[in-house]
Each structure stands twice: as C-alpha cells, then as structure tokens.
Amino acid sequence: MSTIQMISEEEVIRSPSHRKAISNMKWRYLKQNLFLGVVRLSALIIAVSLGGFLFYIFVNGIGAISWDFLTLPPRDSMTKGGIMPAILGTFYLTTGAIIIALPLGVLSAVYLSEYAKQGPVVRIIRIGVNCLAGVPSIVFGLFGLGLFVVFLQFGSCILSGALTLGFLILPTIIGASEEALKAVPQTFREASLALGVSRWQTIFRIVLPNALPGILTGSILGVGRAAGETAPIMFTAAAFFTAKLPASIFDEVMALPYHIYVLATAGTHIEQTRPIQYGTALVLIALVLGIDLIAIIIRSYMRKKKGW
Amino acid sequence: MQDDSIIKVKNVNFHYGDFKALTDINMDFEKSRVTALIGPSGCGKSTLLRLLNRMNDLIDGTRVEGEVLFEDKNIYDSNVDPVEIRRRIGMVFQKPNPFPKSIFNNIIYGPRLLGVTGKGDLRDLAEQSLRQAVLWDEVKDILGQSAMMLSGGQQQRLCIARALAMKPDVLLMDEPTSALDPISTAKIEELIEGLKKHYTIIIVTHNMQQAARISDYTGFFYLGKLIEYNLTEKLFTTPDVKQTEDYITGRFG
Numbered sequence: 049m050s051t052i053q054m055i056s057e058e059e060v061i062r063s064p065s066h067r068k069a070i071s072n073m074k075w076r077y078l079k080q081n082l083f084l085g086v087v088r089l090s091a092l093i094i095a096v097s098l099g100g101f102l103f104y105i106f107v108n109g110i111g112a113i114s115w116d117f118l119t120l121p122p123r124d125s126m127t128k129g130g131i132m133p134a135i136l137g138t139f140y141l142t143t144g145a146i147i148i149a150l151p152l153g154v155l156s157a158v159y160l161s162e163y164a165k166q167g168p169v170v171r172i173i174r175i176g177v178n179c180l181a182g183v184p185s186i187v188f189g190l191f192g193l194g195l196f197v198v199f200l201q202f203g204s205c206i207l208s209g210a211l212t213l214g215f216l217i218l219p220t221i222i223g224a225s226e227e228a229l230k231a232v233p234q235t236f237r238e239a240s241l242a243l244g245v246s247r248w249q250t251i252f253r254i255v256l257p258n259a260l261p262g263i264l265t266g267s268i269l270g271v272g273r274a275a276g277e278t279a280p281i282m283f284t285a286a287a288f289f290t291a292k293l294p295a296s297i298f299d300e301v302m303a304l305p306y307h308i309y310v311l312a313t314a315g316t317h318i319e320q321t322r323p324i325q326y327g328t329a330l331v332l333i334a335l336v337l338g339i340d341l342i343a344i345i346i347r348s349y350m351r352k353k354k355g356w
Numbered sequence: 357m358q359d360d361s362i363i364k365v366k367n368v369n370f371h372y373g374d375f376k377a378l379t380d381i382n383m384d385f386e387k388s389r390v391t392a393l394i395g396p397s398g399c400g401k402s403t404l405l406r407l408l409n410r411m412n413d414l415i416d417g418t419r420v421e422g423e424v425l426f427e428d429k430n431i432y433d434s435n436v437d438p439v440e441i442r443r444r445i446g447m448v449f450q451k452p453n454p455f456p457k458s459i460f461n462n463i464i465y466g467p468r469l470l471g472v473t474g475k476g477d478l479r480d481l482a483e484q485s486l487r488q489a490v491l492w493d494e495v496k497d498i499l500g501q502s503a504m505m506l507s508g509g510q511q512q513r514l515c516i517a518r519a520l521a522m523k524p525d526v527l528l529m530d531e532p533t534s535a536l537d538p539i540s541t542a543k544i545e546e547l548i549e550g551l552k553k554h555y556t557i558i559i560v561t562h563n564m565q566q567a568a569r570i571s572d573y574t575g576f577f578y579l580g581k582l583i584e585y586n587l588t589e590k591l592f593t594t595p596d597v598k599q600t601e602d603y604i605t606g607r608f609g
C-alpha cells in the first residue's frame with residue numbers, strides 16, 4: 049500500500065499549499081464557466097434572432113402562399129396574382145451564374161493552388177480575388193451594366209444578369225475550390241505522379257474528383273447569396289414587370305429579390321401589397337435554404353463515399 | 357564498378373534551398389539486384405531515392421548538380437521527360453497510399469492512362485500485378501471493394517502491385533515496411549525476393565536485419581555523404597570503414 053492512500057482526504061485539503069491549489073482551481077473553473085457562458089450567450093443571441101427573423105417572415109408570409117401564388121403571374125398592377133415569373137427568373141439567373149462561374153472558378157483555383165509557382169504573381173491574383181469578394185454588389189451591378197448591357201450590347205437580359213451574378217460569386221467559388229483542393233491529401237498527388245502520370249492527368253483524375261464534394265458544397269452555398277442579390281440584377285436583367293416568360297437568354301426576367309424591392313418601395317400600393325411582399329420573401333428564403341440543404345446532402349453523401 | 361549497372365549516380369550534390377542534403381555522391385546500382393540504403397535519420401536516404409525518379413522536382417527550391425544516368429542517359433537533361441522517367445522507375449512510399457478507389461481501379465489507374473484499354477487486358481494486368489505482389493489470393497473476390505478497407509500491410513502490397521502494373525524497370529522503396537506489423541513485413545520481404553529476378557530494387561530501411569536479409573548491396577550514408585558502399589555481406593561482417601562498423605554495431609553518435 050502506498051502512503052498516499054493512507055492520508056485522509058481532509059488532511060490533504062487542510063495543507064496550505066493544497067488549499068491554495070484548490071482556490072486556484074476554483075478561480076479557473078469560474079473563468080472557464082464565465083467564458084463558456086459568453087460563448088453560449090452569443091450563440092443563443094444569433095439563434096434567437098435568426099429564428100425570430102424566420103418566424104416573423106413565415107407568419108407574415110404564409111398567408112399569401114397558395115398554389116396560384118406560386119404558379120400564376122402577377123396581375124392588377126401586381127397587387128394580385130402570383131409570382132411565378134419571378135421564381136422562374138431567379139432560377140434562370142442563379143443557374144446561369146453557376147454555369148458561368150463554376151468552371152471559371154474551379155479552373156482559376158486549380159491554376160492558383162495546383163499549377164502556378166507560388167510567388168508574387170499568384171499572391172497579387174489572390175489579393176485581387178479577395179478584393180473582389182469585398183466589392184459591394186451594387187458595383188457589380190454597374191460593372192455589368194457598363195460591360196454586358198451597354199458595351200457588349202446584350203441589353204438587360206438573363207445573359208447579362210447571369211454574367212454579373214457569376215462574377216459576384218466567382219470569389220466564393222474560387223475560395224471554396226482552393227480550400228477543397230488543399231484538403232486533398234498530398235500523398236494522392238505523389239502516388240499518382242510517382243506512377244508516371246502527368247501533372248494535368250493527376251489533377252483531373254485524382255485531385256479534382258476528390259475535391260469535388262468540397263467544391264460543390266462551397267459553390268452552392270455561394271449561390272444562395274446570388275439568388276438573394278438585388279443590386280447586381282437591377283440594371284442588368286430584372287424587369288419591373290413582365291407577364292410573359294422569357295423565350296431566350298436575351299429576354300428580361302422578373303426576379304424574386306427585385307420584385308420585393310419594387311413592391312416595397314416603388315409601387316403606389318405599398319401597404320396593400322405587404323402580404324405579397326412577405327410571401328415573396330418567404331419563397332426566396334425557402335429557395336435559398338433549399339439550395340443550402342441540397343449542398344449539405346451532397347456533402348454528407350460524398351463524405352460517406354470517399355473514405356479519407 | 358559493375359558494368360551492368362542500370363543507374364549511375366555521378367558526382368551528385370543536392371540542395372533544398374540553401375541546405376545541402378547530399379554531397380558528392382557516386383553510386384552505381386546493379387541491374388536485377390536489391391540495393392539497400394541505410395543510415396541515421398536525416399542523412400539523405402530519401403532524398404537520394406527521390407532524386408532517382410525526379411520526385412524531388414516537385415519540391416520548390418531544390419537544385420541538383422552532377423548526373424544521374426539511367427541506361428546511360430542523364431535523367432536531368434533538359435530534353436528528358438520526368439513523367440517517362442517516373443513510369444520506368446516506380447516508387448513505393450513509407451506510408452501505404454492507395455487511391456480512394458476500388459482495388460481494381462487502383463491497379464489499372466496508371467495503365468489505362470497509358471492507353472491500355474481492353475477490358476480483358478486490364479483484368480489480366482491486374483491479376484498479374486496482384487500475383488507479383490502476393491496479394492491476389494487475398495483480394496481476388498473483392499476487387500470491386502474500396503482499397504481503403506484493406507489492412508495496412510495489404511494496402512502496401514496493393515501499392516507495390518500498382519507500381520508494378522506500370523511495368524517499370526526499377527522499383528524504389530522508401531521504408532516500405534516501417535509502418536507495418538512483423539507478419540506483413542515478412543510478406544513484403546518475401547515478395548521483394550521474388551521480384552528481384554525481373555526488377556532492380558533500391559530500398560531505404562532503418563531495419564538493419566532487413567537490409568542484411570534482402571539486399572545484395574548496401575550503402576551507408578551519414579550527413580549527406582555515402583560513407584561506404586559494399587556487398588551487403590561484407591558491409592555487415594567486415595566493413596571497410598570504421599564509421600560503418602560503429603553504426604551497424606549500434607555504437608554510433
């Protein structure tokens with residue numbers, strides 16, 4: 049038997065050095081609890097305000113939602129009827145933005161993190177991309193207006209809007225892709241190169257397929273942002289009102305965020321259309337959350353599959 | 357030295373940036389023999405190995421002086437394609453590194469990119485490579501399963517099979533058994549024994565019994581220099597250099 053076990057607990061506690069240690073410990077616990085409390089509180093504030101916000105939109109918007117609301121165009125100066133053209137327009141614009149930005153963004157990321165020699169040039173490009181991410185969306189709108197609508201003479205249409213939104217989400221996609229590429233173990237690249245497989249083949253056969261879940265998730269989350277933006281499409285794609293659906297990418301479309309903006313600020317029936325505004329907002333939020341949900345499902349599905 | 361050497365390292369110095377990792381290496385590797393590289397940690401064994409198939413090219417800021425002749429052609433000549441060199445000089449790493457693909461797809465990944473496309477051809481090639489790596493009997497019924505499900509020792513043999521499927525002339529192995537249990541280690545030593553009829557094998561190992569068991573020649577490195585290069589039997593019984601003797605008897609440092 050060791051002597052330690054024979055000393056009673058009380059005796060240990062009575063010794064001054066132990067008492068000091070214990071009071072230290074109490075102080076440390078207190079600090080830890082305080083810190084945890086602050087962290088929990090911040091999380092709670094965010095959760096509550098987000099929940100409250102969603103609840104508020106839901107309560108105010110749900111009354112407007114009906115099958116007709118989702119499937120019919122607006123009528124009577126947009127005070128009645130549905131928002132189908134706006135839903136479709138937002139769908140076209142965001143899909144178009146993805147189709148444009150995804151290949152461009154992924155290839156840029158491949159260049160930056162897999163191919164280019166890390167040096168001043170790459171650093172400057174990276175800074176540029178980061179700056180792009182911080183540019184206010186209205187500036188993208190003006191850029192799109194200047195370049196696509198006026199200079200290239202596409203006019204205000206799906207193509208111009210999708211290109212503008214594409215540029216808006218490009219930094220997100222590049223960032224997400226670079227992260228995903230970096231997460232692919234270096235050993236995979238070495239294994240492939242050591243077999244006598246070229247660098248490009250290694251990137252396209254091994255690195256990209258393994259980075260794909262991450263690229264897709266990050267990119268799709270970025271799309272949520274594009275779907276909700278008003279400023280970039282205001283001058284480049286969005287119509288105040290059009291009952292007819294677009295026949296080509298050179299047609300104007302309505303879009304959900306712009307529709308809300310128009311009803312809430314520019315109409316003569318602002319008060320009267322409040323339910324429609326909330327209903328439209330609810331649809332937009334549901335759309336964005338739906339897109340995010342898809343991203344999460346893709347990610348968890350592919351994570352299960354990959355095994356590293 | 358031997359005239360039937362397949363790789364000749366001539367007056368090679370190697371730098372990682374400002375750090376000189378190898379100094380004035382001269383070393384010939386004989387065809388169809390197993391050569392072991394031994395020495396304390398950090399002495400440059402892996403660096404030399406990766407120099408032989410230009411894997412060091414992938415690290416920024418490295419510099420090679422001197423020549424590495426593979427079949428009498430300097431692999432560092434500007435008109436040599438490192439991809440072709442790596443196909444002919446295969447490599448197995450310390451940690452098994454299969455791709456997150458099926459066992460079968462791991463093997464045929466490289467050959468398919470080389471243009472072997474016939475279903476039958478690929479299957480034959482897979483079987484042949486897996487047999488050479490003494491893995492066939494264990495995996496022949498689960499070729500479609502993920503390689504990540506295999507044990508570490510099986511994964512390492514899969515990596516050997518994957519390298520062999522490219523039909524290399526030389527196989528470089530960097531501590532291929534250091535992450536494995538004794539039984540897996542024994543299996544790999546056994547398969548190396550079988551491979552040396554057709555392949556030149558250069559193996560880095562910290563295990564001196566292993567070097568003594570499987571190799572024909574052994575090179576002892578210290579601080580980036582080749583201290584002694586000799587027949588394995590000679591090196592481990594009556595080494596020419598005092599430093600070698602100190603190292604193999606554990607009286608080092």
Ligand SMILES: Nc1ncnc2c1ncn2[C@@H]1O[C@H](COP(=O)(O)OP(=O)(O)OP(=O)(O)O)[C@@H](O)[C@H]1O
Binds near residue numbers: 375395399401404415
């Ligand atoms: N990528 C690198 N950049 C800079 N220095 C490196 C790099 N790789 C290795 N070195 C250095 O080169 C020297 C030789 O390294 P090397 O990996 O060849 O040793 P080793 O003999 O294989 O050792 P070990 O038995 O531990 O694997 C070491 O001093 C190491 O720190």
Ligand SMILES: [Mg+2]
Binds near residue numbers: 401
């Ligand atoms: Mg090493």
